[in-house]
Amino acid sequence: MSTYNEDSIRSLDWKEHIRLRPGMYIGKLGDGSAYDDGIYVLLKEVMDNSIDEFVMGAGRSIDITVNENKVSIRDYGRGIPIGSVVDVVSKINTGGKYDSKAFQKSVGLNGVGTKAVNALSTQFTVQSYRQNVTRIAQFAQGELVSDEKKDTTQRNGTAVTFYPDNSIFRNYKYRMEFVENMIWNYVFLNSGLTINFNGQKFVSENGLKDLLERNIETESMRYPIIHLRGEDIEIALTHGQQYGEEYYSFVNGQHTTQGGTHQAAFREAVVKTIREFYKKDYDASDIRASIIGAIAVKVQEPVFESQTKTKLGSQNIGPDGPSVRTFINDFLKKALDDYLHRNPDTADALQKRILQSERERKDIAGIKKLANERAKKASVHNRKLRDCKLHFSDKHERNLETTLFITEGDSASGSITKSRDVMTQAVFSLKGKPLNSYGMSKKIVYENEEFNLLQHALNIEEGLDGLRYNNIVVATDADVDGMHIRLLLLTFFLQFFPDLVKAGHVSILQTPLFRVRNKKETIYCYSEEEKQQAIKKLGAKPEITRFKGLGEISPSEFGLFIGKDMRLDPVILSKENKLSHLLEYYMGKNTPDRQKHIVNNLRVELDTEDVLTQVAG
Known part of the structure; x- marks a missing residue:
């Protein structure tokens, strides 16, 4: 046994601790392929401080460059007090937000945010402009490098520039779609704020109403968006054509992607208010089916379930205020009831949607019961699912790593199963090409055994609250059949569980196309360009292997591609691509537009013998 004495005890300073345990401060690390990866949390931590300045009435614009x-962020608030510039970004539990009078309803309350950004950056610069004096402090991995103070004519405010440390965030890349979504959420929640991002201006006049309009196809809305505002609360909601429920929830400007007490109270209050308005005891699932809602509340001293603040745990609005549940219920009870009385057309359209959901639910009740019984039996010994030990719903520091790989065929699933991390990685094996579910009703999810088992593996039948894996990764071969399976799976998710995709949980696994090696080194290449670079690097005719399918990759090799260096392509729905049109174009009947596209882009690849024959002829 090793000796355990006083010499075994070690005390880490603040930056060492953050760098050793970054997950405690920013959640998962990642490479930027998921919206909640660490590089976006770093940006958010700095942005939150600038937003808090705006909320306090200081500065109406923020400039961001990525x-x-x-990453550079400049606000025009009051500026960090000159004497505290270094301490604020390098001393844990130092900040201006412990004084609730200065920041009544702030997001960052723990005095950790910018310190984590500082410690996890190769370079970090903070500059405060305050009353014609500026102070610039530069750091490297949290270590102070230089500190300078001088006169200035610049407007008051704070500027922060940082470079995420690529030894921690390996092969990282900022995806502008995720950054833009974050920025849109900031302006939706802060009317009057202008954010200039990479030369583009972001501004919102109608708050959460604008948010829903940006995320919903107008033609799919069953009635105009109901938009309600009160003191410390704002709500927008409508019903669409999709299956399931979709929510956007915020606390003090923070996007709580995992919901929390406010989102649960919102779902409950909508049901209660609607039942009382129509004087009908409608089933809660019929009222909420296809609902799209957004809620933003302001809470004094909010309690989140982690430093990344993705789920609200607070039970009360403030130390002396009512419970979150009572506050939201009382607001909706009056505001939504008044709105429906004043807008009878909307009230009629809402009731028709509820009655339609009721008919659909009763129509599939028998099939659903049988399918759930079959799924329960299958779960005892489900050969399709090789589960992991931790799940997304667990309160564990690794729950964000939980991943379900959806594979084609036994050989591919066998390789992944043997090389996976059994704590956080599960495998679901398809027996072949899944059904094209485009245009079908929810009934098919229960009638099709494979879809039903997949739905149960994910635990999303009743919404995303019980989702078992944070990452759903489609792992198919990089050939025509593999691409087709990807499309069929995405069609299934987008048809019946679009919120799963919109919440950023679905991605595509990149696996290497080539292995280039000599006796000293092996390089895995994901493109023709990478292959050429590897050949150039190794020289002298290295051995080149072309992987035709995932089953050809040995388990020992596969472990390299699903570990810390795993490459994922996130499935992102852009505003420009309307979901209904997208599915119709790619997965509908043989549409004229698709036929025309195929004819115009058809490319015939000839082998060498064919080319020589044609030349000789």
């Missing part, structure tokens, strides 16, 4: 691995 250029490859460099």
Whole structure:
């Protein structure tokens, strides 16, 4: 046994602790392929401080630049007090937000945010402009490098520039779609704020109403968006054509992607208010089916379930205030009831949607019962699912890593199963090409055994609250059949569980196309360009292997591609691509537009013998 004495005890300073345990401060690390990866949390932590300045009435614009691995943020608030510039970004539990009078309803309350950004950056610069004096402090991995103070004519405010440390965030890349979504949420929640991002201006006049309009196809709305505002609360809601429920929830400007007490209270209050308005005891699932809602509340001293603040745990609005549940219920009870009385057309359209959901639910009740019984039996010994030990719903520091790989065929699933991390990685094996579910009703989810088992594996039948894996990764071969299976799976998710995709949980696994090696080194290449670079690097005719399918990759090799260096392509729905049109174009009947596209882009690849024959002829 090793000796355990006083010499075994070690005390880490603040930056060492953050760098050793970054997950405690920013959640998962990642490479930028998921919206909640660490590089976006770093940006958010700095932005939250600038937003808090705006909320306090200081500064109406923020400038942001993201250029490859460099991030710059400049606000025009009051500026960090000159004497505290270094301490604020390098001393844990130092900040201005412990005084609730200065920041009544702030997001960042723990005095950790910018310190984590500082410690996890190769370079970090903070500059405060305050009353014609500026102070600039530069750090490297949390270590102070320089500190300078001088006169200035610049407007008051704070500027922060940082470079995420690529030894921690390996092969990272900022995806502008995720950054833009974050920025849109900031302006939706802060009317009057202008954010200038990479030369583009972001501003919102109608708050959460604008948020829903940006995320919903107008033609799919069953009635105009109901938009309600009160003191410390704002709500927008409508019903669409999709299956399931979709929510956007916020606390003090923070996007709580995992919901929390406020979102649960919102779902409950909508049901209660609607039942009382129509004087009908409608089933809660019929009222909420296809609902799209957004809620933003302001809470004094909010309690979140983690430093990344993705789920609200607070039970009360403030130390002396009512419970979150009572506050939201009382507001909706009056505001939504008044709105429906004043807008009878909307009230009629809402009731028709509820009655339609009721008919659909009763129509599939028998099939659903049988399917759930079959799924329960299958779960005892489900050969399709090789589960992991931890799940997304667990309160564990690794729950964000939980991943379900959806594979095609036994050989691919066998390789992944043997090389996976059994704590956080599960495998679901398809027996072949799944059904094209485009245009079908929810009934098919229960009638099709494979879809039903997948739905149960994910635990999303009643919504995303019980989702068992944070990452759903489609792992198919990089050939025509593999691409087709991807499309069929995405069609299934987008048809019946679009919120799963919109919440950023679905992605595509990149696996290497080539292995280039000599006796000293092996390089895995994901493209023709990478292959050429590897050949150039190794020289002298290295051995080149072309992987035709995932089953050809040995388990020992596969472990390299699903570990810390795993490459994922997130499935992102852009505003420009309307979901209904997208599905119709790719997965509908043989549409004229698709036929025309295929004819115009048809490319015939000839082998060498064919080319020589044609030349000779």
